[in-house]
Amino acid sequence: xxxxxxxxxxxxxxxxxxxxxxxxxxxxxxxxxxxxxxxxxxxxxxxxxxxxxxxxxxxxxxxxxxxxxxxxxxxxxxxxxxxxxxxxxxxxxxxxxxxxxxxxxxxxxxxxxxxxxxxxxxxxxxxxxxxxxxxxxxxxxxxxxxxxxxxxxxxxxxxxxxxxxxxxxxxxxxxxxxxxxxxxxxxxxxxxxxxxxxxxxxxxxxxxxxxxxxxxxxxxxxxxxxxxxxxxxxxxxxxxxxxxxxxxxxxxxxxxxxxxxxxxxxxxxxxxxxxxxxxxxxxxxxxxxxxxxxxxx
Numbered sequence: 067x068x069x070x071x072x073x074x075x076x077x078x079x080x081x082x083x084x085x086x087x088x089x090x091x092x093x094x095x096x097x098x099x100x101x102x103x104x105x106x107x108x109x110x111x112x113x114x115x116x117x118x119x120x121x122x123x124x125x126x127x128x129x130x131x132x133x134x135x136x137x138x139x140x141x142x143x144x145x146x147x148x149x150x151x152x153x154x155x156x157x158x159x160x161x162x163x164x165x166x167x168x169x170x171x172x173x174x175x176x177x178x179x180x181x182x183x184x185x186x187x188x189x190x191x192x193x194x195x196x197x198x199x200x201x202x203x204x205x206x207x208x209x210x211x212x213x214x215x216x217x218x219x220x221x222x223x224x225x226x227x228x229x230x231x232x233x234x235x236x237x238x239x240x241x242x243x244x245x246x247x248x249x250x251x252x253x254x255x256x257x258x259x260x261x262x263x264x265x266x267x268x269x270x271x272x273x274x275x276x277x278x279x280x281x282x283x284x285x286x287x288x289x290x291x292x293x294x295x296x297x298x299x300x301x302x303x304x305x306x307x308x309x310x311x312x313x314x315x316x317x318x319x320x321x322x323x324x325x326x327x328x329x330x331x332x333x334x335x336x337x338x339x340x341x342x343x344x345x346x347x348x349x350x351x352x353x354x355x356x357x358x359x360x361x362x363x
């Protein structure tokens with residue numbers, strides 16, 4: 067039986083791994099993406115990494131998790147903000163010129179969602195909605211072990227969900243989008259506004275643990291909007307479980323306890339006891355594990 071290869075293509079680093087049937091990473095390589103060198107340069111690097119990881123073993127399938135927007139049906143990366151210059155890149159076709167096997171492309175959040183649904187916090191549930199709260203906010207829906215992509219592949223783009231049409235606006239997002247309030251980037255922006263210096267989400271939570279009221283208001287706002295977003299998803303999809311990961315969620319009880327409490331204010335009373343929030347379990351390996359699973363759906 068051949069190898070299942072997962073590729074986690076990020077703006078900073080690209081990782082290529084062989085993943086075992088039980089979801090464990092067997093061998094992994096990581097190199098700088100160097101996206102500014104252009105798609106051809108990075109794709110050639112990925113090909114060399116795949117060949118190195120595979121050695122003389124046959125490859126059963128290759129999955130790629132990459133930043134959106136992208137088209138999973140055509141296998142094309144469209145124009146991700148953190149891969150500048152990568153416009154309409156048919157990465158699947160490029161790899162098929164070198165590897166005679168099944169190759170699939172999907173959003174990196176969808177890949178992580180698939181991994182968490184199969185082997186992580188969503189294991190054992192039929193419907194899993196995965197949320198990552200980190201530099202940005204992303205999501206992915208897995209139903210009966212399969213990613214739901216939507217007609218054009220944009221399903222799960224919850225970071226652009228409008229929660230306050232008169233609110234903050236970042237880059238190409240809608241004004242008042244979820245990501246503009248609850249992401250680590252958003253919290254860092256609020257920190258800069260409130261304290262007049264650069265800081266990260268970790269700095270905000272550190273001040274909260276010290277009893278700083280201004281920092282507490284930043285966190286309260288982020289949690290409030292995240293709870294709104296989860297409530298909206300609940301009322302539209304009603305998944306069995308939400309699996310939530312990303313660097314911001316590493317703040318532990320400073321975010322998990324008030325999030326659960328705040329969520330109760332936004333959902334139908336009959337749903338309160340049925341909403342399950344679970345922490346992501348696969349940490350930084352969810353991307354490559356999920357990518358390897360894309361060809362096994």
